[in-house]
Amino acid sequence: MKAKFLIPLALFGVLVVFLAAGLGLDPREVPSPLVNKPAPAFKVPQLEQPEMQFAAEDLKGQVWLFNVWASWCVACRQEHPVLMQFARQKLVPIVGLDYKDKRKDALGVLQRSGNPYDINAFDEDGRVGIDYGVYGVPESYVIDKAGVIRYKHIGPITAEALEKTIIPLINELKKS
Amino acid sequence: MIPELGHFALILALCVCLLQGILPVLGAHNGRREWTALARPAAQASFLMLAASFVALAWSFYVNDFSVQYVAAHSNAQLPTLFRFGAVWGGHEGSLLLWVFMLSAWTVAVAQFSRTLDDTMVARVIGVLGLVTSGLLLFILFTSNPFDRLLPAAENGRDLNPLLQDPGLIFHPPMLYMGYVGFAVAFAFAIAALLSGRLDAAWARWSRPWTTAAWVFLTLGIALGSWWAYYELGWGGWWFWDPVENASFMPWLIGTALIHSLAVTEKRGTFKSWTVLLAIGAFSLSLLGTFLVRSGVLTSVHAFATDPRRGIFILVLLFLVVGSSLLLFAWRAPKVALGGSFALMSRESLLLTGNVLLVVACASVLLGTLYPLFIDALKLGKISVGAPYFNAVFVPIMAPVMFLLAAVPLARWKNTDIKEIALRMWIPGALALVAGALIPYLMGGWTVMTALGSALSVWIAASGVIQVARRLKSSMPPASFWGMHLGHFGIAVFAFGVTMVGGFQEEQDVRMEPGETVSVGGYQFKMIGVKDVTGPNYAAARGEFEVTKGAGAAKILEPEKRNYFSSTMPMTEAAIDAGSTRDVYVSLGEPLEGKAWAVRVYFKPFVDWIWGGCVLMALGGLFAMSDRRYRLRVKEAVKP
Numbered sequence: 001m002k003a004k005f006l007i008p009l010a011l012f013g014v015l016v017v018f019l020a021a022g023l024g025l026d027p028r029e030v031p032s033p034l035v036n037k038p039a040p041a042f043k044v045p046q047l048e049q050p051e052m053q054f055a056a057e058d059l060k061g062q063v064w065l066f067n068v069w070a071s072w073c074v075a076c077r078q079e080h081p082v083l084m085q086f087a088r089q090k091l092v093p094i095v096g097l098d099y100k101d102k103r104k105d106a107l108g109v110l111q112r113s114g115n116p117y118d119i120n121a122f123d124e125d126g127r128v129g130i131d132y133g134v135y136g137v138p139e140s141y142v143i144d145k146a147g148v149i150r151y152k153h154i155g156p157i158t159a160e161a162l163e164k165t166i167i168p169l170i171n172e173l174k175k176s
Numbered sequence: 177m178i179p180e181l182g183h184f185a186l187i188l189a190l191c192v193c194l195l196q197g198i199l200p201v202l203g204a205h206n207g208r209r210e211w212t213a214l215a216r217p218a219a220q221a222s223f224l225m226l227a228a229s230f231v232a233l234a235w236s237f238y239v240n241d242f243s244v245q246y247v248a249a250h251s252n253a254q255l256p257t258l259f260r261f262g263a264v265w266g267g268h269e270g271s272l273l274l275w276v277f278m279l280s281a282w283t284v285a286v287a288q289f290s291r292t293l294d295d296t297m298v299a300r301v302i303g304v305l306g307l308v309t310s311g312l313l314l315f316i317l318f319t320s321n322p323f324d325r326l327l328p329a330a331e332n333g334r335d336l337n338p339l340l341q342d343p344g345l346i347f348h349p350p351m352l353y354m355g356y357v358g359f360a361v362a363f364a365f366a367i368a369a370l371l372s373g374r375l376d377a378a379w380a381r382w383s384r385p386w387t388t389a390a391w392v393f394l395t396l397g398i399a400l401g402s403w404w405a406y407y408e409l410g411w412g413g414w415w416f417w418d419p420v421e422n423a424s425f426m427p428w429l430i431g432t433a434l435i436h437s438l439a440v441t442e443k444r445g446t447f448k449s450w451t452v453l454l455a456i457g458a459f460s461l462s463l464l465g466t467f468l469v470r471s472g473v474l475t476s477v478h479a480f481a482t483d484p485r486r487g488i489f490i491l492v493l494l495f496l497v498v499g500s501s502l503l504l505f506a507w508r509a510p511k512v513a514l515g516g517s518f519a520l521m522s523r524e525s526l527l528l529t530g531n532v533l534l535v536v537a538c539a540s541v542l543l544g545t546l547y548p549l550f551i552d553a554l555k556l557g558k559i560s561v562g563a564p565y566f567n568a569v570f571v572p573i574m575a576p577v578m579f580l581l582a583a584v585p586l587a588r589w590k591n592t593d594i595k596e597i598a599l600r601m602w603i604p605g606a607l608a609l610v611a612g613a614l615i616p617y618l619m620g621g622w623t624v625m626t627a628l629g630s631a632l633s634v635w636i637a638a639s640g641v642i643q644v645a646r647r648l649k650s651s652m653p654p655a656s657f658w659g660m661h662l663g664h665f666g667i668a669v670f671a672f673g674v675t676m677v678g679g680f681q682e683e684q685d686v687r688m689e690p691g692e693t694v695s696v697g698g699y700q701f702k703m704i705g706v707k708d709v710t711g712p713n714y715a716a717a718r719g720e721f722e723v724t725k726g727a728g729a730a731k732i733l734e735p736e737k738r739n740y741f742s743s744t745m746p747m748t749e750a751a752i753d754a755g756s757t758r759d760v761y762v763s764l765g766e767p768l769e770g771k772a773w774a775v776r777v778y779f780k781p782f783v784d785w786i787w788g789g790c791v792l793m794a795l796g797g798l799f800a801m802s803d804r805r806y807r808l809r810v811k812e813a814v815k816p
Contacts, residue, residue: 005505005506005510006506008506009499009505012499012502013499015546016495016499018546018549019467019549020491022552022553023488025552025553
């Protein structure tokens with residue numbers, strides 16, 4: 001067997017390795033520039049009690065899940081039962097950001113289908129969403145004790161993403 | 177009941193294909209005639225099984241059996257019958273079934289038309305095809321069964337993707353697949369030859385018509401896809417260097433190299449291992465294309481649903497098929513005797529240069545297509561490679577190919593005199609220079625690219641015409657001669673169309689209100705209005721535009737913006753007034769305030785030459801295939 005006749009096989013081998021690696025990657029997943037950066041500060045009224053404010057600093061020292069949602073968002077309804085189940089575990093506080101919504105509609109949804117959130121911030125004009133680079137609802141962020149964004153999930157959280165990625169990350173962050 | 181029968185036929189086909197893949201190959205190895213004799217009947221039996229399976233699926237579509245998951249996902253009771261038939265291959269599962277069905281059709285054709293080829297060779301070829309078919313059947317049965325039931329049945333189907341509800345799309349996939357799958361025959365011939373150790377002129381002669389047939393289908397399939405994208409997507413482009421397009425283009429490039437390399441192997445007995453490698457390469461790229469399209473490792477406008485299991489399965493299949501054949505190549509090819517020698521300047525060396533350039537072109541397309549994946553896998557970030565890369569790389573590689581291809585038919589085998597060629601090429605050369613200087617100037621502005629494109633097109637066309645005229649003086653040339661020149665002429669026509677569209681198209685994106693006029697490329701477009709119309713399964717806004725040029729008669733163009741009832745995605749139906757030297761093209765964008773619309777208007781000079789050139793190339797391939805000598809040899813061989 002002469003070496004030069006093995007070249008095509010070797011090239012093909014390299015190709016297969018890359019293709020196999022490529023299977024595990026999602027070409028649609030675009031990394032957020034905000035991951036590993038401090039979560040942008042904000043202070044907005046709460047959804048349920050408009051007279052009270054919520055600020056990102058309020059949760060300093062805790063790991064928390066920040067979930068952007070809206071009553072008009074269809075995919076959020078798909079995500080809702082997953083969040084409800086997660087809330088029952090009482091692992092970390094879940095903060096909702098009700099994004100570009102009407103207060104009455106949002107409260108109606110929570111009343112009808114249950115409220116997984118510990119606190120809900122009300123982002124009426126979408127200002128906070130812009131700071132967080134939200135380009136589709138729902139989106140979720142895991143924020144650590146130092147107030148740094150550690151993970152961004154685009155689209156509805158699935159049970160699988162919760163089990164495989166988010167919960168292990170939260171457990172790890174809580175230990176540190 | 178019918179879907180279950182189809183499923184059952186599919187399983188039976190797998191069993192027969194496994195037999196067909198194993199026994200004849202072993203029989204050929206051990207010299208057991210009763211095993212090699214199984215090849216033909218097995219190929220016929222598996223074809224019948226797959227035909228039954230395909231008919232069962234088509235029937236389920238015809239009767240709107242929404243208890244079949246695949247039917248429910250890709251059809252709808254309101255869908256017109258013609259599209260219901262096209263929907264059979266409108267999704268992943270069905271298109272794979274079509275793939276396999278065609279592969280077995282090719283296999284039966286080989287079994288039928290190879291009566292004079294010696295039995296052990298036929299057994300090996302059919303055996304290899306049987307193994308490939310089995311691999312794909314396993315893939316279908318385990319990951320993509322089109323006959324899976326949906327219980328309880330759906331009330332109505334989800335409907336075929338509106339983008340695919342178009343006659344062009346009914347024929348595009350079968351054509352493309354016929355090409356993809358056809359290269360399996362060339363591949364099987366190459367593997368059989370490697371197994372037997374007999375890489376001779378007879379092998380090359382047997383492979384040639386099959387390879388050309390596959391190439392013809394692939395050419396037409398790609399052209400149809402491009403034409404469809406042009407008039408259906410409403411973006412006015414004809415090629416986007418999208419991964420899925422590239423996946424079909426790469427086998428085409430290698431297939432083109434293979435056709436020419438096979439010619440050298442047949443006539444001169446050289447380039448044997450190179451030809452074998454190209455035959456393996458063309459089919460491997462067809463499989464790779466299937467992998468890229470079906471696994472979702474790359475983003476593409478053809479956003480197919482993806483399932484990681486499918487990706488892994490095809491990758492394993494790709495690994496087994498290509499890996500084992502390249503291993504066989506590394507083991508057997510060094511023993512292949514070298515053919516006749518040739519001088520630095522000869523038809524062989526020129527063809528080899530062209531061949532290498534085509535392979536380099538293919539490699540650069542492959543690199544561009546997979547580059548985002550490489551970078552992502554190496555954790556270097558997310559990037560996308562777009563048309564600028566491909567255009568920048570592709571043109572400098574293809575320009576020398578086009579320069580060469582006009583002159584190669586004049587070169588002699590073994591040793592040629594370059595002065596002699598130069599003497600006979602001065603007329604086309606002079607015409608090309610004039611064309612390069614004048615045509616862009618007449619069309620509206622001289623640029624390097626338009627001059628190069630015009631010059632090369634005229635260079636090829638003129639030299640072809642002169643060579644044909646000269647040849648006709650002596651005698652009537654054989655079909656293969658016509659085939660070659662027709663194919664090359666097609667390239668000239670194609671390149672001219674590409675150059676003119678690229679250099680001189682005009683477009684405008686404008687806001688228009690009824691009564692307003694916009695002028696593009698010397699044409700006046702007057703918007704009359706937009707009204708609502710209803711189709712069988714959609715509602716649409718239909719615009720009415722009056723197109724005039726100078727004092728000529730007015731033409732009415734009616735572009736539509738359709739909303740299919742089953743889908744939220746609005747579809748654009750561009751209105752095109754096609755002509756031999758230009759298309760004018762209107763498509764509706766978004767409705768704006770009041771009665772105003774965003775409107776896109778294009779003037780596309782010579783755009784239809786692009787597809788016309790492809791049709792000429794395909795015709796050339798048909799002529800080459802029909803050459804008498806492929807049949808003559810058969811007759812000679814029949815005589816004792």
